[in-house]
Amino acid sequence: MVRYRWAYFLNTRELVTVFKECGGGIGNFDPLSPDDIDHARRAIFLYLMPGRVQVWFASLGDQTGVVFFIGKPVPEIRKSVDKGLARRCLDMFERPPDPCEVVGDPGLGLLWDLTARDRTVHRLHLMELLQSDREGDLYPLSPEQLALFPSQQAKQSSSSAMP
Numbered sequence: 001m002v003r004y005r006w007a008y009f010l011n012t013r014e015l016v017t018v019f020k021e022c023g024g025g026i027g028n029f030d031p032l033s034p035d036d037i038d039h040a041r042r043a044i045f046l047y048l049m050p051g052r053v054q055v056w057f058a059s060l061g062d063q064t065g066v067v068f069f070i071g072k073p074v075p076e077i078r079k080s081v082d083k084g085l086a087r088r089c090l091d092m093f094e095r096p097p098d099p100c101e102v103v104g105d106p107g108l109g110l111l112w113d114l115t116a117r118d119r120t121v122h123r124l125h126l127m128e129l130l131q132s133d134r135e136g137d138l139y140p141l142s143p144e145q146l147a148l149f150p151s152q153q154a155k156q157s158s159s160s161a162m163p
Contacts, residue, residue: 003102004073004074004099004100004101005069005073005100005112006070006071006080006081006097006098006099006100007068007098007100007112008067008070008095008098009058009065009066009098009114009124010065010066010067010068010093011031011063011064011065012032012037012065014065015031015037015066016029016030016036016040017029018092018093019040019043019044022044022047024039024040024043026039027039027040040066042131044068044092045068047088048068048085048088048092050084050085050133051071051082051084051085051088051133052081052085053069053070053132053133054069054129054133055068055069055129055130055131056128056130057127058125059127060114060122060124060125061122069100070097071085071097075099077097095117099114099115103123110125110127111124112125
């Protein structure tokens with residue numbers, strides 16, 4: 001039973017802002033646009049790979065956004081997240097993850113208590129799994145659409161430079 005996770009919750013405005021500040025190359029950067037929200041979460045997910053990552057559409061209090069669960073479901077961060085993923089997360093989010101504990105029936109796992117950096121506890125409600133390292137993207141893009149993301153362009157140019 002998964003009872004503990006490490007999480008980064010970003011409301012839609014924060015999500016699109018992080019994407020833009022990190023060089024997001026597609027979309028209009030509109031936090032009200034479902035397309036721009038999807039561009040942002042996909043690009044961030046691709047940047048964080050490889051590693052254990054789940055991306056959920058979620059709400060935290062009265063804010064709607066996306067939560068990135070990272071690492072293994074254990075309470076000690078050093079045992080949960082490998083160094084490479086931890087470094088990429090710190091580069092992307094510029095802060096450590098917040099701990100979460102499941103509320104109620106762990107079989108469903110849709111309600112979590114997220115402890116913020118100021119030690120306040122907020123109710124995190126998971127609404128829909130969007131993508132994960134094991135399940136893939138629930139709303140996949142075509143190869144042509146995926147090639148528009150900067151992280152994919154970098155992979156293609158580095159692989160073409162290899163002999």
